[in-house]
Amino acid sequence: MTGKRTWDVLIVGAGAVGAACAYYATAAGLTVAVVERGHVAGGTTGAGEGNLLVSDKRPGPELDLALLSLRLWQDLAAELPDVLEYEPKGGLVVAPTPDGLRDLHRFAEGQQACGVQWEPVPPERLREAEPHLAEGLAGGVLYPQDAQVQPALAAAWLLRCARRSGADLFLGTEVTGMLRGPDGSVRGVRTDREGDLAAGAVVNAAGTWGGRIAELAGVALPVLPRRGFVLVTEPLPPLVRHKVYAADYVADVSSGAADLQSSAVVESTAAGPVLVGASRERVGFDRSPAPAVLRRLAAQAIALFPMLAGVQVIRSYRGFRPYLPDHLPAIGPDPRAPGLYHACGHEGAGIGLAPATGLTLARLLTGRPTEVDASAFRPERFPADGLPADGLPIDGAPADGLPADGSTPDRPTSLAPEVR
Amino acid sequence: MTRDPIRLVRALPEPAFEFTFDGAPVPALPGQSIAAALWASGRLSWRRTRQQGAPRGAFCGMGVCFDCLVVADGRPNVRACLAPARPGGEVATQEGVGHAEQAH
Numbered sequence: 001m002t003g004k005r006t007w008d009v010l011i012v013g014a015g016a017v018g019a020a021c022a023y024y025a026t027a028a029g030l031t032v033a034v035v036e037r038g039h040v041a042g043g044t045t046g047a048g049e050g051n052l053l054v055s056d057k058r059p060g061p062e063l064d065l066a067l068l069s070l071r072l073w074q075d076l077a078a079e080l081p082d083v084l085e086y087e088p089k090g091g092l093v094v095a096p097t098p099d100g101l102r103d104l105h106r107f108a109e110g111q112q113a114c115g116v117q118w119e120p121v122p123p124e125r126l127r128e129a130e131p132h133l134a135e136g137l138a139g140g141v142l143y144p145q146d147a148q149v150q151p152a153l154a155a156a157w158l159l160r161c162a163r164r165s166g167a168d169l170f171l172g173t174e175v176t177g178m179l180r181g182p183d184g185s186v187r188g189v190r191t192d193r194e195g196d197l198a199a200g201a202v203v204n205a206a207g208t209w210g211g212r213i214a215e216l217a218g219v220a221l222p223v224l225p226r227r228g229f230v231l232v233t234e235p236l237p238p239l240v241r242h243k244v245y246a247a248d249y250v251a252d253v254s255s256g257a258a259d260l261q262s263s264a265v266v267e268s269t270a271a272g273p274v275l276v277g278a279s280r281e282r283v284g285f286d287r288s289p290a291p292a293v294l295r296r297l298a299a300q301a302i303a304l305f306p307m308l309a310g311v312q313v314i315r316s317y318r319g320f321r322p323y324l325p326d327h328l329p330a331i332g333p334d335p336r337a338p339g340l341y342h343a344c345g346h347e348g349a350g351i352g353l354a355p356a357t358g359l360t361l362a363r364l365l366t367g368r369p370t371e372v373d374a375s376a377f378r379p380e381r382f383p384a385d386g387l388p389a390d391g392l393p394i395d396g397a398p399a400d401g402l403p404a405d406g407s408t409p410d411r412p413t414s415l416a417p418e419v420r
Numbered sequence: 421m422t423r424d425p426i427r428l429v430r431a432l433p434e435p436a437f438e439f440t441f442d443g444a445p446v447p448a449l450p451g452q453s454i455a456a457a458l459w460a461s462g463r464l465s466w467r468r469t470r471q472q473g474a475p476r477g478a479f480c481g482m483g484v485c486f487d488c489l490v491v492a493d494g495r496p497n498v499r500a501c502l503a504p505a506r507p508g509g510e511v512a513t514q515e516g517v518g519h520a521e522q523a524h
Contacts, residue, residue, distance in 0.1 A: 036433055234486075234497040235517040272517055312519070314486060324493065 007033040007168070009287070009365060010189055010199035012175050012213050015045035016351045017343050018205030019155040020358030022162035025203075028362040032167040033197060035189060037174040037209075040159060041152035044207045044350060047319020049267065049275050050151040051243060052352040054145035055091040058107070059114045061351070061376035062328055065356045067115050068372050070145055072355035077149075080157050084149045085270045092121070092129055092242040094137050094304065101138040106248045108141050118143050130221065132307050146243050148267065151351045158354075170194050175417030178217045178340075186217055186339030201365055203341045208322035210344030214379075217337040221330055222382050222389060223345045225320035227281045229293050231301070234312045235272025243267045246304060256295050259283070260293060264300035266308075274308070276301040278348070285320060299306075323347040324382070331357055331377035332364055341365065342379040437507035441466070448505035455481065455488050455500035458511075466490060466500070467514050489514050 005274035007024050011018045014036035025032045036042070043056040052073050057063040077086035095101035108118040121140040128131050128144060163169060172193065179196055188198035204213040204221075212219035262279035269275060279293045294316055302309045322372050324330060324345040334340045343361050356372065362372045426449075434450040441458060448457035454472065455478040458466060465475035467489055479487040483502045490511050492498040496518025500511075 237517055237519050316495075 001053070004132075005033075006188075006198040007031045007258055008200045009033075009203060010035060010201070010202040011198055011205050012036075012189065013043075013210075013344070014040045014045050014155065014159060014171065014208060015205065016041070016151055016155045016354040017045075017207065017346065017357050018203070019162070020160035020354035021203050021205055021343050021361050022358075023158040023363060024168050024201075024355070024358040024362035026162045026165035026167050027189060027358065028366050029075065030362070030365060032162060033170065033199065034159065034162070034167060035170045035175055035191060035194070037199065039173070041155040042158075043209070044319045044321060045151045045155050047230070048151050048348070048351055049265070049277055050085075050154070050351050051267075051349075052143050052147040052149060052263075053091060053143075053243070053349070054111070054116050055093055055118075055141075055243075057111070057349075059110050061373065062353075063111065063114050063116070064372045065353055065360075065377075066349065067145075068359070069353050069356035070147065071337070073147060073149065073352075076158070076355060080161070083157055084154045086145040086147065086149050086171065087270065089143075089267075090241035090242050091143040092140050092225055092244045092245065093143065093247045094126065094133065094140035095247045096137055098138045100247050101140075103140075104141050107247075107357070108143075110332075115147055116143065126408055130241060130244060132305050134304055134306050142242070149351065150270070154257075154351065154354075158358075170178055170197070172276070175213060175216065178337075181339070184338075185282050186337055189216075190193050201339055201341055203361060204367075205343045205347075207344050207350065208320045210322060210342065213344075214334075214337075214340075214342070217334070217340045218384070219334055219336045219340070221324075221342060221345070222377055223322045223324055223330075224282065225285050226323045226347065227279070227283050227286065227318055227320055228277060228348065229279045229290065229297060229316055229318045229332075231276040231294060231297055231313050232259045233274040233308070234274070234314050236268065236311065237272075238268055239307065240266055240268040240274055243358045246300070257333055260296070262293065262296050262300060264297060266301050266304055274311070276308075280348075287318065289316075290318075304362060319416070321347045322350070326381075329353065329357065329377055330379035330381060332374050334379045336380055377413050437505075439505050439509035439511055441511045442513055446505075446511075452505050453501055454490060454492065454498075454503050454505050454509075454511055457505045458500065461516065470516050489518065491518055 008030040009032050011021050011034045014034050022032050022034050054066050059064050059308050087228045095104045119141050119142050123139045174192045175189045177190035178186050181187040186202050204210050208225045211221050211223040265277040322345050329346040330342040343357050360370045429500045432484045434449050438445045465477040467476045476487045479485045481501045488500040489497050490500045491514050492511050
């Protein structure tokens with residue numbers, strides 16, 4: 001054999017987003033190769049909870065993408081029955097105080113106009129929805145569209161489907177450079193183990209490491225890691241029915257100086273263990289254990305579900321959310337490097353947003369109209385000085401009363417579970 | 421002569437004691453884990469998996485795999501490989517997740 005191997009699309013990264021890109025690109029008739037430095041779901045996908053949420057998203061482009069994605073997950077779960085651990089269990093957001101409940105209702109009313117379904121749960125009905133919830137909560141909101149998958153399984157099955165449709169998968173293969181056409185456009189990648197892999201387009205689905213792939217193509221994409229821990233309990237009978245989290249948000253948003261923000265997100269899994277997230281810290285790629293963070297998560301979870309106090313935690317894991325300064329992913333072609341497309345920077349929502357991202361990208365690659373307006377996800381929206389067009393600081397530095405975590409002030413940040 | 425680990429390291433353990441496993445007496449030495457004592461008594465498997473009913477005992481033997489779970493003195497999900505045997509202790513086979521009384 002001589003000559004370079006060639007595909008229509010070469011996808012860098014075999015997490016949920018890369019797998020979904022491969023799935024929808026092959027479905028669109030493109031030939032696809034996926035190159036992954038580690039193994040399938042070995043990065044942030046394997047370190048999340050598999051949350052598919054609309055409840056935490058304010059009206060805007062991310063919510064539109066999430067609503068599309070939730071519909072696509074439904075289709076995928078029907079196509080791949082019983083293997084994704086797909087559970088359309090619904091989300092329950094609870095408010096400890098009447099003020100918090102009022103904010104929560106206002107937030108939900110805003111979402112409703114975009115297609116989010118919700119229903120108020122008065123305090124006396126909370127225990128019907130969740131029998132083990134703490135007493136004394138002011139009320140909550142039930143979001144029936146929220147769902148869950150097992151993220152590593154989901155990524156693996158999407159890739160399996162893509163391979164059945166002819167996609168090639170190169171694991172343990174690191175991208176070390178970009179191949180360029182005569183006009184300078186990106187025409188494939190150089191790898192450490194598979195040599196040169198040529199392609200009509202390269203998709204950067206490297207998640208938290210997406211900035212490095214962009215850099216290899218000579219462009220800047222300010223993806224930064226935001227660490228989150230998840231506690232795993234011993235297997236339990238089904239005690240927690242929904243995805244449950246607290247809307248007690250203003251405190252950790254407004255305390256901008258704190259490195260650590262955390263709010264409990266509690267859910268059971270098909271296998272039995274209850275998962276407790278979610279913390280967030282900007283500490284680079286530090287993987288060392290952080291008992292103080294774990295203690296705080298545990299205490300917050302027990303505040304929601306007192307019965308968890310008697311339950312053992314059997315392990316914890318941590319991951320690094322790929323976040324971009326305006327909390328929106330980068331999806332689409334990069335005009336600064338023709339041939340390069342991005343599908344990364346989904347912060348804590350990557351599993352939920354993966355199918356819509358993959359479908360959108362497949363449409364863009366084949367020159368067809370997208371189902372949602374992808375202009376907000378333009379990868380070149382971050383100017384070189386680090387300030388995106390809407391003025392949010394690139395590294396979350398406080399500016400004009402903005403929370404230090406870079407979240408927008410009208411977004412209830414603890415409504416946003418961190419490791420989703 | 422059998423290669424008894426106690427002789428190999430010339431150990432001088434304190435006197436043996438007994439705990440019960442599902443009501444049956446099991447001899448143990450001070451410092452021995454529940455799993456080691458169960459093994460020494462000829463029991464290699466003491467739990468079945470929740471979904472498939474496959475037999476499980478001490479697999480990793482060092483607290484990582486959570487295969488060797490028992491109910492020890494009423495507490496479920498105790499790793500037999502880490503928990504020391506205790507004189508008069510009551511160890512029982514764990515059924516399912518061991519929290520059956522909380523199911524609803």
